[in-house]
Amino acid sequence: AQSVTQPDIHITVSEGASLELRCNYSYGATPYLFWYVQSPGQGLQLLLKYFSGDTLVQGIKGFEAEFKRSQSSFNLRKPSVHWSDAAEYFCAVDFNQAGTALIFGKGTTLSVSS
Amino acid sequence: GAVVSQHPSRVICKSGTSVKIECRSLDFQATTMFWYRQFPKKSLMLMATSNEGSKATYEQGVEKDKFLINHASLTLSTLTVTSAHPEDSSFYICSARPHWDTRYEQYFGPGTRLTVT
Numbered sequence: 001a002q003s004v005t006q007p008d009i010h011i012t013v014s015e016g017a018s019l020e021l022r023c024n025y026s027y028g029a030t031p032y033l034f035w036y037v038q039s040p041g042q043g044l045q046l047l048l049k050y051f052s053g054d055t056l057v058q059g060i061k062g063f064e065a066e067f068k069r070s071q072s073s074f075n076l077r078k079p080s081v082h083w084s085d086a087a088e089y090f091c092a093v094d095f096n097q098a099g100t101a102l103i104f105g106k107g108t109t110l111s112v113s114s
Numbered sequence: 115g116a117v118v119s120q121h122p123s124r125v126i127c128k129s130g131t132s133v134k135i136e137c138r139s140l141d142f143q144a145t146t147m148f149w150y151r152q153f154p155k156k157s158l159m160l161m162a163t164s165n166e167g168s169k170a171t172y173e174q175g176v177e178k179d180k181f182l183i184n185h186a187s188l189t190l191s192t193l194t195v196t197s198a199h200p201e202d203s204s205f206y207i208c209s210a211r212p213h214w215d216t217r218y219e220q221y222f223g224p225g226t227r228l229t230v231t
């Protein structure tokens with residue numbers, strides 16, 4: 001079955017430190033890949049997406065993600081975390097590349113310590 | 115651009131009553147809208163996909179008679195939870211795909227917190 005795994009439920013990072021959030025997906029083909037951020041009481045905001053081409057994609061707020069086909073992974077990174085980055089992060093996958101259903105991971109809660 | 119709103123943001127209703135949630139694309143036309151349900155500390159689960167002017171397509175396990183979806187115009191979709199029960203309490207989120215989008219990106223609303231007492 002198609003699935004998206006975010007292995008880390010909760011991560012705490014010191015402000016200014018680097019961040020990597022992991023995302024793995026099942027299925028062999030190259031799907032469309034997304035990272036969203038959700039702040040309390042807010043809707044989902046798209047951080048970045050990958051459809052094809054360069055496997056390192058840049059997003060908003062200083063985030064980037066790298067698609068690794070061999071590992072079926074799409075990990076999110078940020079070199080220096082700010083306190084305002086504390087939120088819930090979701091990896092989502094469109095396995096059909098058809099703009100239909102997005103399969104979401106369970107999310108990773110990011111806490112930022114000072 | 116590409117703003118999606120939901121109304122109400124919070125609603126409390128009594129068990130057995132029905133409640134309607136609206137999802138609007140404010141600055142674009144959406145040929146397709148999606149309804150998701152999010153449980154506490156859980157990911158979003160797709161409930162149904164609605165295309166303007168046609169019947170919604172429900173995901174397996176979602177009761178179509180309980181969760182009525184109407185996509186009457188290119189900017190409005192509604193989700194009606196009929197005969198609500200406490201187990202229907204959840205966070206409901208809609209998303210919309212612009213008619214001009216060729217990359218299948220979805221724009222999400224802020225969500226509606228439903229509490230059934």
